[in-house]
Amino acid sequence: MRKIKFLAIGLVVAALMSSCAMVKSPLSGFLYTSVKAPVAVTSNSGSTKVGTAQASSILGWVATGDVSIDTAAKSAGITKISHIDEEGTSILGIYATYKIYVYGE
Amino acid sequence: MQHTKFMSTGNNKSKRVCHAYPFLISFLLLLSSVCSAQNISKYYKSSKQENGVLYFVMPKMEFDNKSNGSNLNYDITYLTTLDSATVNISFTDDSVNSIDRISFVQNGKEFSSNPKKIYIEPHKSKWVHRYTSRFSFNDLHFLFAQEISPKMILHTSAGAKELTVNQSSWRKNSVIVSRVFSMIKLSKGQ
Structure with a gap:
């Protein structure tokens, strides 16, 4: 019983010490990250619509969301994609969000 | 030593x-x-196009109806060569009734638009209705420049659904959106 208790405490401490909410970004800051970057460009030009999709993570323990290009394009009714941007935000490794912006018509 | x-x-x-x-x-x-609060650059995105500049604004304000638990999120897309902006809404509700008209009501003034459905899909026990609508850019600027929060009315086949926004949230965020709209107008040279 005592061994299990120690093991459980050890696991919690290890998780607390090692985990933090990391986000996909070309640059990352330990304290704060808010970086926008390009993902892809197509030969289509002349965007009139913008669609977004977002996923988030808490402490690197729980991460949820659908950040697929399809979801972002669908949110604005985009059928021809022009280009895609991404944005990664993280605060102290506690809360992180990853967002994509799909441009098109 | x-x-x-x-x-x-x-x-x-x-x-x-x-x-x-x-x-x-x-x-x-x-x-x-x-x-x-003055840094507005994180509240919008802009992209240079052949026929103007495309702006995307995502206000951090949610309209809701506390009595039935429905809520509404929206974003605004505006191409500078046009007079109207696109307002896309995501309305989460129990019902599956289609939306015929969207209205903003503020200080006795009403701005309305007939929306087009993008999709409707289930989310947990509710339904997410995604619609696109067009509003005059100047009307939207006027709306966000006001201190009093507006009501949003969704006219459906089963009757009107009224949604409100928290007054303190509106006061805080409408200033930012209004500044973004002012910046767009100044960039256009109006």
């Missing part, structure tokens, strides 16, 4: 102070970037 020891302790102290400065500066920069 004692004097030498004192000097060395003093150097260590000054070294420690020097090491603390970058952390202090980083912390203050972080605080200013997070707390600054």
